[in-house]
Amino acid sequence: MFQAKHAMLPVATHDEFAREEFCSTLRQVFTSELWPANREVYDHQLPKYVAQHGREPASFREARELMNETFYWRGTQLVGRAAQEMLWDTVGESVERQLDTLNAKAAKPPRNPLGSLRLNPRLKIPKYIESVDIHVMPGNFHTELCAGDVFAGALYDRGVYVFSFGGLGPYNAGLGTTMSGYIKSTFPAFKPRRILDIGCGPGFTTTVFVDAFPGAEVHALDIGAPQVRYGHLRAESLGKRVHFSQQDGTQTDYPDGHFDLVYSCLVTHECPVPVIKGIFRECHRLLKPGGMMIHDGATPKPKDPGTDLMSSYFGHNINEPFSVGMTELDYRKAFGEAGFADDKFFEGVCPPAYLKEQLKFVSYVGSFKK
Amino acid sequence: MSSKKKSVAPRLRRKRVAIGPPRPQYLDSKDADKVVMMLLALAADVSALRDRIDTHEALAEKGAAPTAKRVESYKLDGRRRSAREAQRHAMIGRVLRVLTEEVDAMRDAKKP
Numbered sequence: 001m002f003q004a005k006h007a008m009l010p011v012a013t014h015d016e017f018a019r020e021e022f023c024s025t026l027r028q029v030f031t032s033e034l035w036p037a038n039r040e041v042y043d044h045q046l047p048k049y050v051a052q053h054g055r056e057p058a059s060f061r062e063a064r065e066l067m068n069e070t071f072y073w074r075g076t077q078l079v080g081r082a083a084q085e086m087l088w089d090t091v092g093e094s095v096e097r098q099l100d101t102l103n104a105k106a107a108k109p110p111r112n113p114l115g116s117l118r119l120n121p122r123l124k125i126p127k128y129i130e131s132v133d134i135h136v137m138p139g140n141f142h143t144e145l146c147a148g149d150v151f152a153g154a155l156y157d158r159g160v161y162v163f164s165f166g167g168l169g170p171y172n173a174g175l176g177t178t179m180s181g182y183i184k185s186t187f188p189a190f191k192p193r194r195i196l197d198i199g200c201g202p203g204f205t206t207t208v209f210v211d212a213f214p215g216a217e218v219h220a221l222d223i224g225a226p227q228v229r230y231g232h233l234r235a236e237s238l239g240k241r242v243h244f245s246q247q248d249g250t251q252t253d254y255p256d257g258h259f260d261l262v263y264s265c266l267v268t269h270e271c272p273v274p275v276i277k278g279i280f281r282e283c284h285r286l287l288k289p290g291g292m293m294i295h296d297g298a299t300p301k302p303k304d305p306g307t308d309l310m311s312s313y314f315g316h317n318i319n320e321p322f323s324v325g326m327t328e329l330d331y332r333k334a335f336g337e338a339g340f341a342d343d344k345f346f347e348g349v350c351p352p353a354y355l356k357e358q359l360k361f362v363s364y365v366g367s368f369k370k
Numbered sequence: 371m372s373s374k375k376k377s378v379a380p381r382l383r384r385k386r387v388a389i390g391p392p393r394p395q396y397l398d399s400k401d402a403d404k405v406v407m408m409l410l411a412l413a414a415d416v417s418a419l420r421d422r423i424d425t426h427e428a429l430a431e432k433g434a435a436p437t438a439k440r441v442e443s444y445k446l447d448g449r450r451r452s453a454r455e456a457q458r459h460a461m462i463g464r465v466l467r468v469l470t471e472e473v474d475a476m477r478d479a480k481k482p
Contacts, residue, residue, distance in 0.1 A: 001448075014421075014425065015422060018417065018418035019415065021421070021451075023414065029462050029466075034470070041472070044476050070472065071469070072469065072470075072473055076469065078403055082411075083410070086410065
């Protein structure tokens with residue numbers, strides 16, 4: 001399966017494509033084979049640890065000490081980190097080579113657009129975004145290399161496809177497909193007429209909602225101008241009507257009660273807890289009575305130190321410093337603080353429509369505004 | 371066969387280690403991480419080269435000379451892409467053998 005073409009998708013040369021394919025395969029080997037085997041190594045090392053200490057590791061730190069004894073643990077993490085850095089560098093080189101062409105396309109929006117684009121050059125980029133490049137993606141989601149730039153949008157659209165070895169589907173739609181499918185199957189009577197995607201990136205979590213809820217007015221925001229510039233033209237090219245704007249999800253310019261559905265896909269784990277709570281408060285303000293807010297749920301922190309260690313890869317190796325805070329967040333309490341009634345809280349799991357071999361399930365949390 | 375094999379004077383094997391003080395140690399242990407990253411980047415380029423050779427072969431199979439222009443505009447099909455994927459997978463397995471041998475040995479030991 002190849003990534004589906006659209007007007008803004010970077011076009012790789014023969015050798016750029018070949019190097020991207022190498023990064024994908026290395027990521028796949030790491031994810032499907034190398035990393036999971038660490039559990040076997042852990043279980044193999046346990047008796048030695050017990051013999052030395054008279055008990056099993058009692059904390060994350062002790063579990064890590066046990067594993068640090070092995071070359072396998074240290075080596076596999078290094079390979080995972082290397083694959084992560086390589087994928088952005090490889091895709092980045094390809095995008096940078098054709099950036100003038102991509103930016104020129106972005107400078108000429110379609111004459112009769114289906115959707116719209118609003119930018120805010122005065123928007124202050126929060127410190128938590130400027131201080132760490134999430135996923136070790138250099139420049140993060142917001143950096144602009146020049147006026148009218150789409151670099152970070154193109155990098156993320158192509159990079160996520162390489163990262164997931166195509167596992168999100170030809171349009172990277174897997175996250176949105178799974179979430180919209182969950183909403184429709186769990187709440188079949190819920191028919192949103194105006195929808196907002198918070199932290200939309202290049203819009204691959206957004207365009208799928210246009211198809212999932214035909215007739216709904218779909219909006220999407222991101223703090224990064226290159227994301228929404230790119231996302232707007234990507235959506236137009238795919239014939240999807242989306243209204244993009246550059247905004248901070250904790251403080252938007254939409255009126256109170258403007259939306260029936262506000263959602264985010266894989267965004268909250270990239271935010272510090274005060275920002276996550278700010279997003280929940282803003283969702284409450286933006287929703288009409290009866291409107292729904294839904295986000296990815298965190299996997300609860302495992303009690304067994306070994307299992308905890310095995311689920312620590314992203315947080316400890318590829319710049320997701322806030323994901324630990326999210327796993328410890330009391331959603332029910334946080335929703336209550338944001339104004340949602342306790343009896344409207346919901347959470348659930350469903351089978352993933354993406355990366356099926358790696359993910360057992362995906363979890364969601366949400367609430368309805370009374 | 372009437373001609374006798376020419377006799378060759380016995381000689382010593384070429385020396386591969388110079389006499390002298392021991393080789394200086396240049397890298398710290400933390401440098402090893404960077405070296406592995408450089409090695410994997412090199413592997414990506416080797417893999418790309420292999421894919422390029424495969425494109426040459428695909429063009430040759432069609433009777434076309436593999437010019438740079440034809441290589442660049444070559445449309446890879448799913449079957450050939452899967453074959454390349456399998457080659458890459460095997461290559462990564464060979465490159466990382468020293469890493470995975472610990473797990474391989476562990477699994478072998480468990481086998482009846």
